Amino acid sequence: MAARKKTKLKAAAKQTPVTKRKTAAAVKKTPVQKITTKPWGKAGKALDGVRILDFTHVQSGPTCTQLLGYMGADCIKVERPGTGDITRGQLRDVKGADSLYFTMLNGNKRSITIDSKHPKGKEILERLVKACDVLVENFAPGTLDRMGFTWEHVHKLNPRMIMASVKGFGPGPYEECKVYENIAQCAGGAASTTGFREGPPVVTGAQIGDSGTGLHLALGIVAALYQRDRTGRGQRVLCAMQDGVLNLARVKLRDQQRLKHGALEEYSQFGEGVPFGKSVPRAGNDSGGGQPGWILKCKGWETDPDAYTYFITQAPVWEQICDLIGKPEWKTHPDYAKPPARLPRLKQIFNTIEDWTKTKTKFEVMELCNQHDIPVGPILSMKEIAEDQSLRATGTVVEVDHPVRGKYLTVGNPIKLSDSPCEVKRSPLLGEHTEEILTKVLGYGKKDVDAIKASGAITPATD
Ligand code: CAO
Numbered sequence: 001m002a003a004r005k006k007t008k009l010k011a012a013a014k015q016t017p018v019t020k021r022k023t024a025a026a027v028k029k030t031p032v033q034k035i036t037t038k039p040w041g042k043a044g045k046a047l048d049g050v051r052i053l054d055f056t057h058v059q060s061g062p063t064c065t066q067l068l069g070y071m072g073a074d075c076i077k078v079e080r081p082g083t084g085d086i087t088r089g090q091l092r093d094v095k096g097a098d099s100l101y102f103t104m105l106n107g108n109k110r111s112i113t114i115d116s117k118h119p120k121g122k123e124i125l126e127r128l129v130k131a132c133d134v135l136v137e138n139f140a141p142g143t144l145d146r147m148g149f150t151w152e153h154v155h156k157l158n159p160r161m162i163m164a165s166v167k168g169f170g171p172g173p174y175e176e177c178k179v180y181e182n183i184a185q186c187a188g189g190a191a192s193t194t195g196f197r198e199g200p201p202v203v204t205g206a207q208i209g210d211s212g213t214g215l216h217l218a219l220g221i222v223a224a225l226y227q228r229d230r231t232g233r234g235q236r237v238l239c240a241m242q243d244g245v246l247n248l249a250r251v252k253l254r255d256q257q258r259l260k261h262g263a264l265e266e267y268s269q270f271g272e273g274v275p276f277g278k279s280v281p282r283a284g285n286d287s288g289g290g291q292p293g294w295i296l297k298c299k300g301w302e303t304d305p306d307a308y309t310y311f312i313t314q315a316p317v318w319e320q321i322c323d324l325i326g327k328p329e330w331k332t333h334p335d336y337a338k339p340p341a342r343l344p345r346l347k348q349i350f351n352t353i354e355d356w357t358k359t360k361t362k363f364e365v366m367e368l369c370n371q372h373d374i375p376v377g378p379i380l381s382m383k384e385i386a387e388d389q390s391l392r393a394t395g396t397v398v399e400v401d402h403p404v405r406g407k408y409l410t411v412g413n414p415i416k417l418s419d420s421p422c423e424v425k426r427s428p429l430l431g432e433h434t435e436e437i438l439t440k441v442l443g444y445g446k447k448d449v450d451a452i453k454a455s456g457a458i459t460p461a462t463d
Contacts, residue, residue, distance in 0.1 A: 075108065135163045213239050
C-alpha cells in the first residue's frame with residue numbers, strides 16, 4: 001500500500017502543474033486570430049481552400065458536394081470517360097444536352113474524366129487523393145474497395161483526408177444493399193407514416209432520402225474539417241440514408257412511444273373515434289404538432305389542383321379565427337372554446353373553416369389570416385415557385401446559363417451565410433476540366449498529359 005502511494009506521488013510530481021497545463025491547452029485551442037478588416041462578404045468564402053475529390057453520382061452525394069461548392073469548396077468531380085454521371089443522360093428534355101437532373105445537382109464543380117479501373121487512372125486518382133482534403137462518394141457498398149480505394153489505403157496515402165460516404169443502410173443485415181430514394185423513405189419510417197389512413201403508404205415529393213442524406217453528410221464533413229484543425233488527421237464520415245430519413249421522421253418515433261400511454265389525441269382519427277393499432281398510423285394532413293391543422297379548399301379548387309391552403313387552428317389565436325370565419329359564438333361555447341373540447345370535433349371545425357376558405361383565393365386567405373397572426377400557408381405549385389420573385393431575390397431560385405442547353409433554373413444555396421456570398425455556377429460539361437486539373441492541380445506536364453491521353457485512362461474505351 002505504502003509503496004503504491006509513493007509511486008503515485010512520483011508520477012504526480014512529474015506532471016506539469018495543473019494551471020500551467022490549462023493555460024497551454026487553452027492557447028492551443030483558441031489561437032489568437034486577428035479579425036479581418038475586409039468588409040462583410042469580401043473575405044472570401046467559408047470553405048475557400050478546401051478541395052474535394054467528388055466521386056459522387058446520381059443525387060445523394062452530388063447534393064452534398066454542390067452545397068459545399070456553394071460555400072466555396074473546390075469540387076473536382078471524377079466521372080467515367082464517355083458517359084460520366086449516369087444522370088447526365090437521364091430524363092433528358094433537350095436533345096444532346098445534359099439533363100436538368102444533372103445540371104441542377106452539379107453546379108459549382110469541375111469535371112475530370114478518369115477510368116478508375118485503368119492503371120494510369122488509378123495513378124491519377126492517387127495523386128488526387130494526396131491533393132484533396134475530402135473524398136465524397138456514394139457508390140454501392142464495396143465498389144470503392146474494388147477500385148482499390150479502401151479507407152486504409154486512402155488514409156495511408158493522405159492521413160489528413162476525410163472520407164465521406166452515403167450508403168443505403170448502416171452496418172447490419174442490409175448493409176450490402178443498393179438503395180434509391182424511395183427505398184430509404186420506406187426503410188426510414190417516413191412512408192409508413194405518410195398518406196391517408198385508408199390508403200397505402202405514400203412517399204413524399206421532397207427527396208428526404210437523397211438530398212436529405214446529402215445535407216447530413218455535408219454537416220459531417222464540415223465537422224470533420226473542424227476537428228482536423230485540432231487533430232491533424234482525417235476521419236471517416238458515414239451517413240446511411242435510412243438513418244437520415246429516420247432523423248427527419250423522429251417525431252413519428254416519438255409518437256410510437258406515446259402510443260403505449262394512450263391514443264394520440266391530436267390525430268384526427270382520435271376525434272373520429274377510430275381506435276389506434278400497434279404502430280403510428282398515417283395521419284393524412286394532420287399537423288403532427290400540438291396545434292391541429294389541415295389542408296382546406298380555396299376559391300377555384302374545382303379547376304386548379306393547387307387551390308388549397310394549410311390552416312392551423314393555433315390555440316392563442318382561436319378567438320381571431322372564430323371572428324374571421326363568422327363563428328363568434330365558438331369563442332365561448334363549451335364545445336369549442338378550449339383546445340381539448342375541440343379535439344373530438346376537428347373534422348367539423350375544419351369543414352366550417354373550409355366553407356370560409358372556399359370563398360377566398362389561397363393568397364387572400366394568407367393575407368387575411370396573417371393580419372390576425374393566424375398561421376396558414378398557400379399550397380404553392382412548382383410553377384408558382386419557379387416564378388416567385390422573392391425566391392429569385394434571395395438567390396434560392398437562380399437562373400444560370402449553360403453553353404449547350406441555354407438558361408435553366410436551379411436551387412441556390414438554401415443556407416445563407418452573411419460573410420460567405422454564394423455565386424451559383426453552371427454544371428460542368430463532361431471532362432471539361434480534365435486538362436486543367438491534370439496540369440494545374442496535379443502538376444502533370446504537357447508530355448505527361450499527352451501520354452495519359454494515349455493510355456486511354458481519361459478517354460472512353462474504343463471497341
Ligand atoms: N471509372 C470506371 N468505373 C467506374 C467509374 C469510373 N470513373 N465510376 C464508377 N465506376 C464503376 C464502379 O466501379 C462500379 O463497377 P463495379 O460494380 O464493377 O465495381 C460501377 O461503375 C457501378 O457503380 P455503383 O455500384 O455505385 O452503381 P450502380 O449503378 O450499380 O448502383 C446505386 C447505383 C445508387 C444504387 C448505388 O451506387 C448505391 O446504392 N449507392 C449508395 C446509396 C446511394 O447513394 N443511393 C442514392 C442514389 S440517388 O437515388
